[in-house]
Amino acid sequence: MSSTKLNSIAQAMVAPNKGILAADESTPTIAKRFSNIDTESTEANRQTYRNMLFTTPGLSDYISGVILFDETIRQTTKSGKSIPELIIQSGAVVGIKLDTGAKVLAGSPEEKVTEGLDGLRERLAEYYELGARFTKWRAVYNISEKYPSELAIKSNAHALARYAALVQEANMVPIVEPEVLMEGDHDINKCYEVTAKVLKECYKELKLHNVNLNGTILKPNMILPGNKLKNKSSTEEIAKLTLKCLKENVPSEVPGIAFLSGGQTEIEATQNLNEINKINDTNFAMTFSYGRALQQSALKHWGKNQEDILNIQKIFNHRAKMNSLSTSARWTEDLDKLNIQ
Numbered sequence: 468m469s470s471t472k473l474n475s476i477a478q479a480m481v482a483p484n485k486g487i488l489a490a491d492e493s494t495p496t497i498a499k500r501f502s503n504i505d506t507e508s509t510e511a512n513r514q515t516y517r518n519m520l521f522t523t524p525g526l527s528d529y530i531s532g533v534i535l536f537d538e539t540i541r542q543t544t545k546s547g548k549s550i551p552e553l554i555i556q557s558g559a560v561v562g563i564k565l566d567t568g569a570k571v572l573a574g575s576p577e578e579k580v581t582e583g584l585d586g587l588r589e590r591l592a593e594y595y596e597l598g599a600r601f602t603k604w605r606a607v608y609n610i611s612e613k614y615p616s617e618l619a620i621k622s623n624a625h626a627l628a629r630y631a632a633l634v635q636e637a638n639m640v641p642i643v644e645p646e647v648l649m650e651g652d653h654d655i656n657k658c659y660e661v662t663a664k665v666l667k668e669c670y671k672e673l674k675l676h677n678v679n680l681n682g683t684i685l686k687p688n689m690i691l692p693g694n695k696l697k698n699k700s701s702t703e704e705i706a707k708l709t710l711k712c713l714k715e716n717v718p719s720e721v722p723g724i725a726f727l728s729g730g731q732t733e734i735e736a737t738q739n740l741n742e743i744n745k746i747n748d749t750n751f752a753m754t755f756s757y758g759r760a761l762q763q764s765a766l767k768h769w770g771k772n773q774e775d776i777l778n779i780q781k782i783f784n785h786r787a788k789m790n791s792l793s794t795s796a797r798w799t800e801d802l803d804k805l806n807i808q
């Protein structure tokens with residue numbers, strides 16, 4: 468595919484006032500989310516829940532793309548329509564999670580390396596046929612006194628770059644997701660320092676593998692203090708350091724940045740993105756690719772009453788709308804409260 472075509476998919480993913488819904492929780496992860504609402508994680512329950520999200524009226528007003536898990540991209544709705552078809556008809560782009568998870572890194576067993584490269588070329592051809600036009604691969608890095616190691620940073624960057632090159636070869640846009648986790652009692656400057664190192668190494672490898680950066684999307688963490696640190700940072704500080712880190716380490720050819728929420732509350736994720744966009748003086752579109760921060764309230768309500776579909780979709784739509792507002796710094800706390808059901 469030409470670089471123009473890849474770029475136009477990437478541009479659609481970060482279109483103004485829209486962001487990406489990450490609904491690609493792996494089977495163990497969705498089981499954890501469901502157990503929090505006392506719901507059994509059966510294939511039928513996963514299908515019912517996700518179908519409800521994807522059939523939200525006006526989905527594509529605020530959602531540009533949906534990331535699916537392997538199980539979901541093969542499912543159909545009750546009326547027999549395939550899930551990818553449903554998403555495409557709603558006006559959003561279909562994405563697929565490609566990695567097979569973060570596994571123990573031999574050589575530094577307290578750390579993880581993301582796997583899934585074996586057979587990837589063949590899997591890509593199948594996902595393209597099923598309707599996918601973009602993909603996701605998540606690497607994770609823990610912060611502690613000795614970690615992340617040079618080895619974890621280098622091996623994850625290498626895998627991300629090999630993944631991205633294969634995805635572009637198959638005419639799809641790779642989301643590159645190096646997630647520096649927020650677990651720990653480190654301060655915000657440590658997160659800044661580690662994220663900068665991780666991003667530098669990722670772009671070094673992406674360039675080495677001849678990945679066309681204008682046909683990629685970066686999905687990074689925001690720069691945050693560790694979740695066990697007592698001293699919280701202000702939204703202004705988070706936004707300032709996040710923007711500085713991205714400006715200094717992400718090549719300008721990258722068309723857009725879609726943040727993960729990483730354990731922030733729904734409001735924190737929205738408010739921080741809003742603040743980032745207030746001061747965004749780059750050419751990068753800055754949007755969201757949230758899982759938990761888009762679904763939490765809707766999922767909770769669904770756990771209480773699975774029949775109340777219209778209201779659950781309203782709750783989901785409200786979250787998507789609030790995040791949409793934050794992509795152009797138009798979100799306010801009052802608006803958020805005002806709209807709550």
Ligand code: 13P
Nearest residue numbers: 489727728729757758759
């Ligand atoms: P969270 O927004 O819940 O962190 O999930 C985003 C994601 O897709 C992680 O890979």
